[in-house]
Amino acid sequence: MHDVRVAVAFHSGYGHTARQAEAVARGAASTSGARSSLHDVTTPDGALWAALDSADAIVFGTPTYMGGGSAVFQGFAEATAPVWQERRWQGKLAAGFTNSAGTNGNKDTALSALAVFAAQHGMIWVPLGLAPGGEYSSRGSRADLNRLAGFTGAMAQSPSDLGPDQAPDGSDLRTAEHLGAQVAQAAVRFEHGRRAVAA
Numbered sequence: 001m002h003d004v005r006v007a008v009a010f011h012s013g014y015g016h017t018a019r020q021a022e023a024v025a026r027g028a029a030s031t032s033g034a035r036s037s038l039h040d041v042t043t044p045d046g047a048l049w050a051a052l053d054s055a056d057a058i059v060f061g062t063p064t065y066m067g068g069g070s071a072v073f074q075g076f077a078e079a080t081a082p083v084w085q086e087r088r089w090q091g092k093l094a095a096g097f098t099n100s101a102g103t104n105g106n107k108d109t110a111l112s113a114l115a116v117f118a119a120q121h122g123m124i125w126v127p128l129g130l131a132p133g134g135e136y137s138s139r140g141s142r143a144d145l146n147r148l149a150g151f152t153g154a155m156a157q158s159p160s161d162l163g164p165d166q167a168p169d170g171s172d173l174r175t176a177e178h179l180g181a182q183v184a185q186a187a188v189r190f191e192h193g194r195r196a197v198a199a
């Protein structure tokens with residue numbers, strides 16, 4: 001069986017969400033039978049569409065700006081209208097991640113928009129799949145996986161005065177790696193199932 005392909009399609013205005021995207025790609029590539037690729041969606045071109053069309057799973061990522069996805073990511077989303085029309089991503093797996101300055105910052109709204117975007121394309125959404133960490137329990141810590149207690153996708157927080165060399169922090173990047181691995185494992189299982197059904 002060929003390696004499944006997990007494409008990470010993201011925008012990052014100042015580099016923080018790009019670090020989260022790299023962590024997602026790392027997590028996907030660490031999965032046996034999977035490889036990953038990173039795609040900045042700022043300027044959609046033929047190479048981007050070819051890469052996303054050939055992927056088994058696409059993980060979408062955007063910073064949270066003004067309580068939603070960034071305008072650049074939304075521009076990319078709108079540029080997928082021909083893909084939507086032709087149902088080219090129908091049945092692929094999808095997942096999402098976002099990063100913002102606030103601990104909450106309305107990240108959930110951005111993640112929900114990514115899930116709706118994937119649903120419009122007929123994609124199958126893979127959630128983060130981690131129990132909540134951090135302050136969810138009095139014994140939790142900042143270093144926990146999923147310290148921001150998201151379920152729809154991976155969340156990260158970058159203090160507004162720290163550069164991308166310092167934020168997001170290690171636990172959020174490990175959470176992003178987990179999302180990449182979770183999607184890659186699901187894609188491997190899907191590919192095995194597809195082959196079994198076709199045989």
Ligand SMILES: Cc1cc2nc3c(=O)[nH]c(=O)nc-3n(C[C@H](O)[C@H](O)[C@H](O)COP(=O)(O)O)c2cc1C
Pocket residue numbers: 011012013014015016017018063064065066067068099100101102103104105106158159160
């Ligand atoms: C235009 C704009 C809007 C923002 N809106 C929010 C917001 O709604 N919630 C929040 O917590 N942070 C917000 N931020 C902070 C960013 O989410 C944060 O700086 C993030 O790390 C930027 O990621 P990036 O470096 O990948 O662009 C905003 C920043 C900008 C530039």
